[in-house]
Amino acid sequence: MNFEFSDEQRQLHDAVERYLSEQYGFDRFKAIKGSAAGWDPAVWRDLAELGVLAITVPAAQGGLGFGPLETLAMMGDCGRSLLLEPVLSSAVIATAVLRAFADETPAAELLAAMATGEKIAVLAHFESGARYESQWVSTRARRTGESYRLDGHKAVVMHAGAADTLLVSARTAQETGDAQGVSLFLVPRAAPGVVLDAYPTVDGQRAADVYLQGVEVPAGSRLGLEGAALNPIEAALDIGLAALCADAVGVMQALVDATVEYVRQRQQFGHPIGRFQVLQHRIADMLVHLEQARSMSYLAALRCNDKDIGARRRALSAAKAVIGQAGRFVGQQSLQLHGGMGMTDELKVSHWFKRLTAAQLMFGDSDVHLQRYAELTRGC
């Protein structure tokens, strides 16, 4: 048993932390958030230079070949800095999807271009009726000769607007709700028939609903076997979930730090409000939640690659349930303890709060995972 990061992991963390704390302050965040694209290519180039975009790309494609622990080591910094660039969507999730098909040329080439920051890819999987069910795919891919024709609607695809390539899941067989029959396609975002309805999300990131209207792609842009894509997609989503947990823990830490600082300096009734015992206890509760959440973010990172799918999903659902509950408490109480100031757009606190809220809404909230956990452990 050992919960220390290795030297290599620590170096990665230090480099990312240094870069973000020097280059990605609150003002930069606000400027990027307010820009038309909602992300900054210059930051993306810097992240590529730091190796962040290559962390989980295999060495054969020019990457660093690292795994979830290295991702864990740097995701907390992304959360704390409110990073808007698509690290989670492209460098973690899409990369994990493509890794499963790295022996096929199109995936390998894309991975190599993603490692250098040249290309961005995102997974377009969930659909409007799906809520958080990954097998709920009704987008269709119909084969005609040497091409497929895609029709459907993908909901709230994070960073779709920034992507060069969309990894689109579509049904080649079976019906909505079946685990079988889902295939995966590389679709250029600029392909005819791909329509994006893009918008900011509650925490200032960007997303889009993606409409596929008779999109033609060559048969060679299908990844893997026909109808067998759901497993690798779910595996990648689980890796993404672990990374999202780490991001959320970084945000919670930032909120606890900011709130401790605030109750030290804010004076009411002739004292710092941190003197009131009720607030001391509240902060103690926040800290308890934070540490529980941190533990579960470690568990998630350690188990998200587990070959035993049952064990993997149990751990991830447990982690997401705890982190959702902790995030809710820490976020709400940070606002409360800041009084009116916590409600303002001016303070970073409200932005961290919104990022935690968004994390709760992604990949299933704590209730969804509580239920999933109950199903997975029934009879155990």
Place this chain on the structure above:
Amino acid sequence: MRLEFTDEEQAFRKEVRCFLREQLSTDISDKVLNGYELGREEHLLWQRRLHERGWGGMGWPVEFGGPGWNSVQQYIFEEESALAGGPRLIPFGTKMVAPVIMAFGTAAQQQRYLPKISAGEEWWCQGYSEPGAGSDLASLKTRAVRDGDHYVVDGQKTWNTLGQYADWIFCLVRTDAQAKQQAGITFLLINMKSAGITVRPIVLLDGGHEVNEIWFENVRVPIENRIGEENRGWTYAKFLLGHERTGIAGIGIAKRELARLKRIAAQERQHGRPLIEDPLFAAQIAQVEIDLWALEITNLRVLAAERRSPAAGPEASILKIRGTEIHQSISELLMRAVGPYALPFRREAMEAGWQFDPTREPPGPRYAATLAASYFNQRKLSIFGGTNEIQKNIISKMIVGL
């Protein structure tokens, strides 16, 4: 003991319903029922409708032009109005400054201000809080110095709700820096058009502009705008704080939002089934509904007690804490009910006057567009009007005696 309202009260409820059916337009009620903001004119229009009916001075005695309702009638009105999608009544005029003017103002002040409040001709805002004086309101620093028959006011107020719409502001100012904190405070009515007043917007976390900073620089306020005596303002302010109890829990609004939650949960699908059939989600709706029921009965007990002897007491704190917790829970469940479709955030979709464009489908269901923003916004409920921590201090001191 009985739970039912009296026959007269039930008849009154019918009358209110009838009024709402006739006078509340659907463009307003649609916005309210779907969580959109209303603008100044929409609020004032509604106030004028009430006024025409003789209900503009809600809760005022007949001698001041009010309908002379008791607190049960006010409660019934607010419940019915909320359920029908009536605008939330902006409290600063009718419910806050008016009772103070009635209790402590001169006859001239009563004649000058009250009719215009009732008629929806003048908008009031509240100027209590300052950057350094929130929970510890008595530490306020805005100064008023006598100069002939004027006060000269200097300082800064903050968090002024809808101050951008206001014609008048009622303020607590310091007139005696030497006296003990509460003793040197005066209650002034200040015209927002006075020279030397600057209003600056504060943007909240939902992107909305509902609060402001207000700066006073050598603002001259005639002596006749003072309520009561100099240095006795704290007493009047405390009277005001204890005055409003009937509506503080917001039972009607909570019932309306709960009904909306159920409607949305019936439309949302999970595993192809309505979300409302999900046992865990259904249990949470049940929990909040039961909590609300308990609060409703608590509120009715307070009302019934008041009918016998009208004395404001610290029970208001119970209603405030529980009411805000329930509103916040409902807003959170509403957001979670739509799952990923709570994520898209288009500020323009929440603005007053925003018209849904039927040629363009929003991402996800239309009802989802405002839910995250209102969850964010509702966090204010446990902060303003005395934070919930302060309310608990009041309960433990005043009710329990610790």
